Amino acid sequence: MQSVAIVIPARYSSSRFPGKPLADILGKPMIQHVYEKAASVHNATVVVATDDSRILSIVEGFGGKGVMTSSDHASGTDRLVEVMSEVDADLYINLQGDEPLVRAEDLELLINAMAADKSIEVGTLYHSINADQAKDPNTVKVVTSHSGRACYFSRSPIPFIRDKDVQASYKQHVGVYAYRKSVLEKYTRLDESHIETVEQLEQLRLLDSDVDIYAFEVMPTGPGVDTPEDLERVIKILKGEQVDSEKTLLSNIELVITDVDGVLTDGGIYYDENGECIKRFHVRDGLGIKLLQQAGVKVAVLSGRDSRALRKRISDLGIDIFDLGVKNKEVACKDIIKQAGTTSANTVYVGDDTIDLPAFISCGLAVTVADAPEYIKSKCDLVLDKNGGFGALRELADKILIEQGKSKLLDDPSTFLKVHADVTQ
Template sequence: MLNGEKDRVAIVIPARYGSTRLPGKPLADILGKPMVQHVYERASQVSGVHAVLVATDDARVEEVVKGFGGQCVMTSPDHPSGTDRLAEVMAHVPADIYINLQGDEPLVRPEDIARLAAGMRDDASVQVGTLCHGIDGDEAINPNTVKVVLASNGDALYFSRSPIPYPRDAEAATYLKHVGVYAYRREVLAAYAELPQPMVEQAEKLEQLRLLAAGMRIRAFEVAPTGPGVDTPECLARVRALMAGEQPELPPSLAMFVL
C-alpha cells in the first residue's frame, strides 16, 4: 500500500551501451530477450512503485526499450557516475525516492527491491538505502567484492574493498557484501553533485563514501545471497546457464542464485 504522495518511488535502470569489457551489454540476448528487458520486467513486479524506467545515453538501447513497451529517458553521455545520471532523471520523472537498479542484474529479485523501498518508507530519517548479504572469508579478500560494516541499527559505518572488519582472530570475523542497489531521497540526489570527493572515495573508488563523508545516513538492509551480475562474457555465460535452469561451474566464492 502507498502511504501518500510523499512516498512516490521511481526505479531507474541505468543502461550504458559502451561497456569496455562487454560492448552492447544491455542488449545481450538471454533466453530470447535483451538483458535490460529482464531487469525491467523484474523491476515492474515490485509493488507500490510509481514508475519504472531505463536511463541510457544510446539510441540503440532506447529503441529496444520502447520496442518492448518500456519507458526510457535519454541522458547525457558525460556523467562521471551513475548517481549523477540518476540526478538528471529527476528533471523528467517526479518522485520522492529514486531506486538505482543496474541494468546488468537480470537475476535481481523483486522482493529485495520491495524490501529496500519499504525500508525507506518506514524510516524518514534514512537518507540513502542499499542492500547487503553475508559472504565467507574467501570472497571477503576479493577487492572486486565491496564489503560493508554496519552499526546495530543497520546504518553503514564504512564500505571497503579490503576485508572489513580486519580478522585479528579469524574465527571472530564475519563479512557482509555490499549489493550495489541504492535508494536515494530526492534531496540527496539534488545535493550529490555539489559534495566534495573525499580522500577515501578517491582511494577506494567507491562513490558511496562521498555520502558517508558528508555525514549522510546509509541504511543497509540484509537479504539472501544474490545471483551474479553481468560484467564480462564469462559472467554472461553463467547467467544464461542459471536462467536456463542449468548449474554451471562457478567459483566457490560466488554467491549462487536459486531459481
C-alpha cells in the same frame, strides 16, 4: 503514500563488455530482464536512463520507458540526478542495468524499509559471504553498526582479522540504492572525496559528507554481469544448470542447521494409541549427519515442534545443538550460529516451507528439498534432488564432504571403519 521511481542507468560503452545492456539472454536483451523485474514492483514507475539511442530504441521496442541522458556522467547516481528533472518522485531507486537476476521482493523490502523510517535518507542492501569471497576486490564489502548504518564500504576484506582465533563475518554490498529526493538534489554539489577516488566507490562520497546510508539484509543474490563469462553464468542459472559457484557455496560450510518436518521426515505426523507423536526418519540422513560431524562440520536441529520421539532421535545422533518448539526461526538461527562459534556466512539452513523463510535470511546459504513448493525453491541457493525424509540431508552431506575434499569418508572402506564405532544411522 510515497511515490517511487526505479531508475535503471544503462551505458552502451564498457571497457570489459561493450554493448552489455543489449546482450541476449534467452531471447531477450539483458536490459529487458532487469526492466521486467523492476516493473513487477508494486506502484513503482520504472525508467531506463541511457546515453545511447540503440538502448533507448530497444527499451521503447519492448514497451518500456526510457530517457536520454548526458554521456558525461561519471556515475549512475549522476545520471539519476538528471532523470529527476523528468520523473518526479519522493523516493528514487538506483538499479543497475546489469543485474538480470535482481529480485523484485528485495526492491520492495528496501522501499518498505524507507517508508517505515522517514529519517533514513539513503538505503541499500547486503548479504552474507564467506571469507574466501571477501578476498575478491570486485566484491564490495560493507561493515554496519547495530542499527544497520553503514560504517564503511571497501574492496578489501573488512573487518580485518588481527587475531586468527577470532571469527569475522563478512557482508557483500548489493549495489541497489534508495535515495530521498532531498539527498539527490544536493548530491552533485558534494565534492568527490579522497576515499571515493582511492576505492572507486561512489557511495563513499555520501559517507564522507556525513550522509548516513542504512543497509538491509537480503538472501544471497545471483551474479551481476560485468564480463561475457558472467553472462554465460547467468544464462546457466536461468536454465537451471549447475554453475561453478556451487563449489564456493559449500566448501566453507562449518554448520548445517536443519528443519525436521519435511526435511528429516516426510512431513507426516503419526500418533500412537496414547496420542504420542511418532515420526519417520531415514537412516541415510542419520549417517550423513554423523559423517558431517566426523568431518568437523557441526549439525544443529531447529523445529517448530517438540516431541519425545524427536528428542530421542537427536540424542541418538549425538546432536548437542538444537532448539525445539521455536516460533521465531530467524532469532533461533542467530542464537545457534553464536552457540556453534561460527558465522552466518559459513552456515547452511535446510528447510522446506514458508515457516523457514526467516531462517534462510539468517544463514549464508539456503537449501531446500525436491518436493518443496516452487515459491520456496525460488528463494534458495540450492535445491536438492531428493524429497524430504528420503535421504535429502544425506545428499547435502555428500555434497559438502566432496566439496571440502573429504570424500574418503564416503567411498573408502578403511577410513569409514575407523569412525564406524561412533556412527549411528
